Amino acid sequence: MAQDEDAIDRAVRLHGEAMSAAEDGRLDAASTLAGEALELFERESGPLHPDLANVLNCLADVHEQRAEYAEAEACSRRSVEIMRGVRARASGQDMDRLYVQSLTKLGSLVRVLGRYHEAEPVLREALAVAEASLGEEDADVITSLNALAVLFKYTGRFDEAAALYDRALRLAERVGGPDDASLATLLHNIGGLDHARGEYVRGEPAARRAVELRERTHGADHPAVAADVAALAAIVDGQGRHDEAEQMYRRALDIFERVYGPDHYEIAVNLNNLAGIREGQGHRDEAEALYRRALTIKESLFGADHPDVAMTLNNLALLLAGMGRGDEAEPLYERALRTFASRLEPGHPKVRACVDNYAALLRDRGRGAAARALEKRY
Numbered sequence: 001m002a003q004d005e006d007a008i009d010r011a012v013r014l015h016g017e018a019m020s021a022a023e024d025g026r027l028d029a030a031s032t033l034a035g036e037a038l039e040l041f042e043r044e045s046g047p048l049h050p051d052l053a054n055v056l057n058c059l060a061d062v063h064e065q066r067a068e069y070a071e072a073e074a075c076s077r078r079s080v081e082i083m084r085g086v087r088a089r090a091s092g093q094d095m096d097r098l099y100v101q102s103l104t105k106l107g108s109l110v111r112v113l114g115r116y117h118e119a120e121p122v123l124r125e126a127l128a129v130a131e132a133s134l135g136e137e138d139a140d141v142i143t144s145l146n147a148l149a150v151l152f153k154y155t156g157r158f159d160e161a162a163a164l165y166d167r168a169l170r171l172a173e174r175v176g177g178p179d180d181a182s183l184a185t186l187l188h189n190i191g192g193l194d195h196a197r198g199e200y201v202r203g204e205p206a207a208r209r210a211v212e213l214r215e216r217t218h219g220a221d222h223p224a225v226a227a228d229v230a231a232l233a234a235i236v237d238g239q240g241r242h243d244e245a246e247q248m249y250r251r252a253l254d255i256f257e258r259v260y261g262p263d264h265y266e267i268a269v270n271l272n273n274l275a276g277i278r279e280g281q282g283h284r285d286e287a288e289a290l291y292r293r294a295l296t297i298k299e300s301l302f303g304a305d306h307p308d309v310a311m312t313l314n315n316l317a318l319l320l321a322g323m324g325r326g327d328e329a330e331p332l333y334e335r336a337l338r339t340f341a342s343r344l345e346p347g348h349p350k351v352r353a354c355v356d357n358y359a360a361l362l363r364d365r366g367r368g369a370a371a372r373a374l375e376k377r378y
Helices: 005-023 027-045 050-065 069-089 093-112 116-134 139-154 158-176 183-196 200-218 223-238 242-260 265-280 284-302 307-322 326-343 349-364 368-377
Strands: none
Touching: 005 027, 005 050, 027 050, 050 069, 050 093, 069 093, 093 116, 093 139, 116 139, 139 158, 139 183, 158 183, 183 200, 183 223, 200 223, 223 242, 223 265, 242 265, 265 284, 265 307, 284 307, 307 326, 307 349, 326 349, 349 368
């Protein structure tokens, strides 16, 4: 059947408008536009055409921003399968580029869902294809390096992450210059790695630079800016500047709630972090309410056995233990450790921190033998 060129042109236009809407944070419009483009491409080009894969990547991004992770993964997996079939029939840099983009999106989504071992081979394949086909200084090589580095941060492989970030940053600055807006994501993540390593002073310049670059591009009230502000807040908090960090978290929460509503992943992350500040300021009841709200959101999005759920369980347990509510804290520590042990390597910092916290509680309650057994087990 001959293609309707007017329909194809309309689909291309709709896809471009969808990407612009997603970039601006207009997610309802982006979803509608991308859905219409997908329907037109599928009708005119068939279900296995690369144009479909391209639109599916856009839809996956929209679903991810809306914290609709099952839908995002389904779109992303379909895109990867289409592109694997396309590359079996035809070769070329354009096809390789779209395959790399599809793999990077899928690997990053699986990482968000806490399936770290599954994410690594997908992201490694994306980087290998990008390097072989697109050249070292290509933007999709830089994106692939960044995605793999983020995974390594989450799995506690900090030195490997740092090496990838260093390479990606050098390439990005060489291609776009030191003030290019595309550097913001890399700088955000580099600051996040320093935060994970406890190197808060070192991480602050990169995190601040990310905020400045993103604000210059998107203005002060964009959700991407809010994410950068929240990342900077964590670094500032780590240096003991709690009041400054609290203002940043509240600014980020205001933007996220306005754009995403009350039950988004970014809301949960910032509630968890704000709870830590309020706890340190002596507002324990408020901190408990914030942790519990964060926990409810995370469990609704990811289920009970996600590493992010475990981190909030650990934080809530630590708070309850400090309030003399050890009976409530113990089962939370148990849940957290089971999840951490199933998803992370034994020496991961989150595993060690949870074991230390739980063992301290056991010793405070006169159960030194149980504490020693716990430390031996993990």
